[in-house]
Amino acid sequence: MLTVLIFVLTSASVGLLLYIHIIDDFSFCNVYYNSHTTKPLLYKIFGIWGNYEGSILLWVWVISLYSFLLEIFLDEDDFKRISVSIQHMINFGFLLVTLLVANPFMKMSTIEYEGLGFNPILQDIGLMVHPPILYLGYVGFSVVFSFAMAGVITQKDSVRWAVVINRWALIAWSFLTLGIGLGSWWAYRELGWGGFWFWDPVENASLMPWLLGTALIHLLPLVKKFNMFYNSAVLLSICSFVMSLIGTFLVRSGVLISVHAFTNDPESGFYILVLIGMIISSGMMSFICFSKKPQGKKYNFLFLSKVTMLLFNNVLLLTAFTIVFIGTIYPIVLEFITGDVIAIGAPYYNSLFNYLIFCTLLLMIVSLGLDKERNKILIENFKFSGLITLLIFPFIMDNNFFIILILLLSVLLFLSILEAYCRKVKIFVVPFCDTVKLAKSCSKKYYAMLVAHIGVAVFMFGVIASTVWGETYELYMKENSSINVKNFQVILSRLSFIRNENYNAIRGKFLIVKSGEVLGKIFPENRFYIVEGIRNTESAIYRQWLSDIYIVIGDIDKARGIAVKVYYKPCINLIWMGFLLIAFGGIVGLFSGGIVTGKSLMLEASKANNPSCV
Structure with missing residues (x-):
């Protein structure tokens, strides 16, 4: 019964943390320091474990989940009772850490109507x-x-x-x-x-x-x-x-x-x-x-x-x-x-x-x-x-x-x-x-x-293949300039400046061409996140079955164009398959x-x- 109760309560805690992030309740420190009204809903939902307090709460919830599963699948005997008891003791230790120094439900001492934003590097589907x-x-x-x-x-x-x-x-x-x-x-x-x-x-x-x-x-x-x-x-x-x-x-x-x-x-x-x-x-x-x-x-x-x-x-x-x-x-x-x-x-x-x-x-x-x-x-x-x-x-x-x-x-x-x-x-x-x-x-x-x-x-x-046979190109490019990468031609078709609710960015449009045929278009960005005041690059990848052409853009030089890094990564996708x-x-x-x-x-x-x- 105790195991089930702990699992229900920790699940409710995770649900409550999720709720206050979704509704932008900036009266909570966790929301104020890790969110913003312009933050996309997806990152409000999954960003709850992108901060310290949320990650410790996630740890506590996962321990309670495993304890709950042990309660279900193990037969009643001394082995089960001792195993579950040890799980509870470990969980108690992390609950103590949560209550003493990592409480995700700490309240703000002032009234705030806007948050400080979220680390741009973590604003990703990963x-x-x-x-x-x-x-x-x-x-x-x-x-x-x-x-x-x-x-x-x-x-x-x-x-x-x-x-x-x-x-x-x-x-x-x-x-x-x-x-x-x-x-x-x-x-x-x-x-x-x-x-x-x-x-x-x-x-x-x-x-x-x-x-x-x-x-x-x-x-x-x-x-x-x-x-x-x-x-x-x-x-x-x-x-x-x-x-x-x-x-x-x-x-x-x-x-x-x-x-x-x-x-x-x-x-x-x-x-x-x-x-x-x-x-x-x-x-x-x-x-x-x-x-x-x-x-x-x-x-x-x-x-x-x-x-x-x-x-x-x-x-x-x-x-x-x-x-x-x-x-x-x-x-x-x-x-x-x-x-x-x-x-x-x-x-x-x-x-x-x-x-x-x-x-x-x-x-x-x-x-x-x-x-x-x-x-x-x-x-x-x-x-x-x-x-x-x-x-x-x-x-x-x-x-x-x-x-x-x-x-x-x-x-x-x-x-x-x-x-x-x-x-x-x-x-x-x-x-x-x-x-x-x-x-x-x-x-x-x-x-x-x-x-x-x-x-x-x-x-x-x-x-080994991506390391030994991979190639890197660093250069400055202007619109309509190109570079040969293995059997491909990479063309910078256009540079544009975009304004998003969450960030401003320089966006490059690159064409991947082989034998005169355009195989694909990719759009790397150099972003500036307005609320956080942080600049971050967003790579763009042209994927083949096994290999990638990977492009990152940097800052613009008026005389030479925009800084570009192009990586050719043969067989890189075998790593994820492995x-x-x-x-x-x-x-x-x-x-x-x-x-x-x-x-x-x-x-x-x-x-x-x-x-x-x-």
Whole structure:
């Protein structure tokens, strides 16, 4: 009953905040400081989480939502009661932060008839979906944390624990994957620099729990099948949520200088830090006091086996996490101790991640070629994919051989997955009707792995191709002048000055021409937001199926014309496709076992206790 009441009250609070924003009630500080009568209705609605107080309220609401779902889907037992109680304690901590320093319903001491406006960078469609989906991922790991604590306290059977936590870990991980992808897409469209990942500290704050969550969902199958690595899975569960909290602290405390840190409050950052300390200490104390040594099945570890490949994969993921953690936290610690300000940028991350990505792709390819019976790599498993990759190689040669090698590995991974699937369903080997039967007999878990790993290959190809083959042009242009971009001609057809209720802008009309035919028209703008007094560029993108022509305009020089940046981004859209495929793979895996109930857990646990070969 308490869970339902909390969910209803927090939902009502979100609804009330939405209402006072829609009606422009400037008697509330939150509306006065973050809205204006000329602000479009869409941004009044979805802008409620674009400010500090609203974002904390969103966090509280999402925790109450997850608690409500646990109340519905878990059977009544000690495990459920402890899990939900821990959720309530976490929620209470954030409710306390909300009441003490982040109250979205604080009243103004004066009568105001107009607001101060809203950050122009956040006045974008990406704001509608990116924050709530990202929070569904962040806060989803609170459930994983609660299950980890409840599991060690109740001494729940390791296999059943792994079955139930796997579903909820996949929910959090899928939302976080989608949230990171949407954030990258938003930054690419809105920030005007033509990139998708800046290794910004706030970006890193979301990447760290994702890396730990990825390691967790790769480790849980071993807990289910062999009753092994239970304690490691519990630690990963704790750390995943702790890193979600640390990410929230870094973003909301004001300790970071970031293109993403739009709303922060140093005072509330202290309270969040205290909350993090309490969660870490309680989590580790529970783990130390109640952790058990599982009676796992004996397993003869072989160097070339699926299990070993999974463990190597987790070593790489934890190494990646360590690199990101050090690069993000070290400058903060150094400044706190010595007062020296340093920035760790893309060269540090790229130089190290290139090797990790190479090893990860190679590991994924090797695991596809393993023979379960003989525990060795069968080269014939790559005969078609390897041949096609070798034929592609001469056409993509570049000076940076190592980067091109990573590109080739992503191609080989993609083709190897398809070849492995064709081999599994015996395409062109048996009659088509038998192939269909074999395809239907494959488990949803197998298809989840298939889709997610194809997503990794597609994503990596997009990242490397857009980076290596992308081009940037900076110039001044006058009306009717043009520039050649690859096989296209980009013509500045007209410059105009527009006046909007919310902003004034210089608008450029650009024609994208190929072989004398106009393929498209795009309209980048250089805006000045009247109320906020801020200038902001609005990029325009001509999209092809895979690649983009991306244009940003700057200020006008009377002699030379208007400043223009043109980016050619080949295969950039494969990045977003990759994100979607990876997240979709997680969702398919989530539904591979039906709804999480006591009966379904018993059924899956019994299956796990009789595992097939790994």
